[in-house]
Amino acid sequence: MAELRALVIVLGDQLDLASSAFDGFDPAQDAVWMAEVAEESTHVWSSKPRIALFLAAMRHFAQAVQARHWRLHYARLDDADHPGSLAAKLRQSIEALAPGRLVLCAPGDFRVWTALKAVAAACGTLLEVRDDRHFYATVREFRAHAKSRNALRMEYFYREMRVRHGVLMDGDQPVGGTWNLDAENREAFGRDGPGFVPAPSRFAPDAITQEVIALVNTRFHDHPGRLDSFAWPVTRPQALEALRGFIRERLPLFGRYQDAMWPGEPWLYHAHLAAALNLKLLDPREVVAAAEAAYRSGAAPLASVEGFIRQILGWREYVRGIYWTRMPDYIERNQLDAQEDLPAWYWSGDTDMACLRDAMVQTLEHGYAHHIQRLMVTGLFALLLGVQPKQVHAWYLSVYVDAVEWVELPNTLGMSQYADGGLMGSKPYIASGKYIERMSSGQHCAGCRYDPALREGDSACPFTTLYWDFLGRHAVLLSQNPRMRPQVQNLERLTPDQRLGIAERAAAIRSGAVGSA
CATH class of the missing domain: 1.10.579.10 (DNA Cyclobutane Dipyrimidine Photolyase, subunit A, domain 3)
Structure with missing residues (x-):
């Protein structure tokens, strides 16, 4: 086997072939590393749908990597020599493959980030961490925003992001003359209920996903949840289809009914795109652009489009900034001294x-x-x-x-x-x-x-x-x-x-x- 210049680590929520981790990737010298590990399903008692989504999406992404004829080292849950944790499996791979360096797009979990750094240090292997281009703002940019204010509020961050990225703007002013159109949104359905609601995009499990479902039902049989109706998008083409379906069929009424509830109606007018976004099957820029295009073409009202874009360009970016500028202490906060057990x-x-x-x-x-x-x-x-x-x-x-x-x-x-x-x-x-x-x-x-x-x-x-x-x-x-x-x-x-x-x-x-x- 040729000398391995770089081992590119791809985590389960980094399923993006345009990731910064692949910048400069040379199939002749580099390889991709992915690992399914039980620890990621047991450090919290993960539900079967969550486990199945991650595993199915990872296996489909591995297939896409192989289609490019890139070297791939992929550890499956049921491999005989699997040590069970991400850190232990990476150490095992470093010892076997002797890469010149590790390349990683910044993780989304402080625990995982800490573990990977520790393995690289223990093995004496250089770990090159790259910015996650999936987001509009870097953590450094958010930190600069936070330092410039006496008190943090998402609304002001959101306005800065609108201006900086030219989203829903007419020159230097917000489209429609106001930044926030919540006052026009958030109605209840009324006594007659939601009526006909367009069905969300659902995807019948293919052979890969069916294999994952069988594995989860066996390996994690005592975990909560069910997989009888599992139909989430697990590939980029499926995620793009889900995005198109939402923009076309549900975005026009999303704002009006985004806070409404109705018994037995789980889907309603929501996007159901967060999982695809968080796995990096979708880029937030294409989601925001599709929503803005719907407004500009007259296909969806401004109130719905602004309310949806605020969740992506505003809230989603804001919470990431809070997380990475406040961890690891943030998770220990308990302002109200709440001590009851979860029922x-x-x-x-x-x-x-x-x-x-x-x-x-x-x-x-x-x-x-x-x-x-x-x-x-x-x-x-x-x-x-x-x-x-x-x-x-x-x-x-x-x-x-x-x-x-x-x-x-x-x-x-x-x-x-x-x-x-x-x-x-x-x-x-x-x-x-x-x-x-x-x-x-x-x-x-x-x-x-x-x-x-x-x-x-x-x-x-x-x-x-x-x-x-x-x-x-x-x-x-x-x-x-x-x-x-x-x-x-x-x-x-x-x-x-x-x-x-x-x-x-x-x-x-x-x-x-x-x-x-």
Whole structure:
């Protein structure tokens, strides 16, 4: 075998043939290295849909690499000599192949990054780390933005990104004269429901994916979730087809209904592109460009397009900057000193709360729930209950197919659980059961044994009880936040008997006597 100049490491969320890791790649001197490892499915108890998506996408990408006639060293889970961890497998490969250097596109997980650096150092092998061109902003650019401000807020970062990259701009002004069109979005469906919703792009598993499904069902049989309906895009052509389908069929109504919920309707008008983006099967620039082109051609209204682009160009870039400029300490934050355990029924959906049951059942089946189900149903309940933030983080990282730690951790620990004390959001995102009733047009609550209008008694909605209990437990802190002070003042209007009733009901919820099926 010819001397190996460079071993190019491709991680499971770096499936991009245009990656910076391949700059200067010479098939005569270099080789690609990929590894399936059990550790990546067990360091958190990953769901079957998440495991299957990563493995199927990796195997298809390996096929694309081989089609270029590039040398590929690919470790499969069931290889006889597999040591089980990414670090151990890389060390084994370095010792066998003796590469002149390792080349790596910057990882998306601090734990993985730390492990790879340690292996390279222990083996005395140069590790060349390259910027991830998949993102609009480098971590260095985000750090410079953060240093220039007394307080971080995504909205201002988003505006800078719009200007810098010329997205939805008319000269130096935002298209339509305003940066944020949320006021025109976020309606509920109404009592008649969503009506006909165009089906999302789904892809029947081919032979490679079927082999992965069989492997996951055997090797990870005791993990949560199901694979009966697995149909996520696992190749770049499939991801591009999914993008075209969203732009054509669902983007026009995305903004209006992006916060709406309806029982038994997991897909609605959302894009379902996050997994393909996070695996690098899609580039965010082509996604943003396709959405802007839909507005410019009159195929989609500005409010929907702006709302969607803000998620990609604004929020997605912002959370990555937060992650890489705040780790490793960020994961330990717990501003509210939340110490409860995550209820066991988060892993099964066995709860008599209709909205939670609906969100969890679809999560376990598809590895997916849209952002309001995550933030204002599953996340809200954990926040109000007072669950330890790292447990909430581990659950989200486990169950969703689009979960890579750089994006999942800030969204969960910061935005959802307020554990970072306001770095991600200016206030805790809390609400009573009335919010869920409103955004599901009353449908979840109509099929539930609990009443969102009640905060005390046997029929009181646990969300509503815990909302008032949360205000009471954190009144001192919340009263210092101008956006939260009116809600704390509402608490002060309650009588001592009402407060006692709330406390007793909240204690019953925390004990598991209320909420379990």
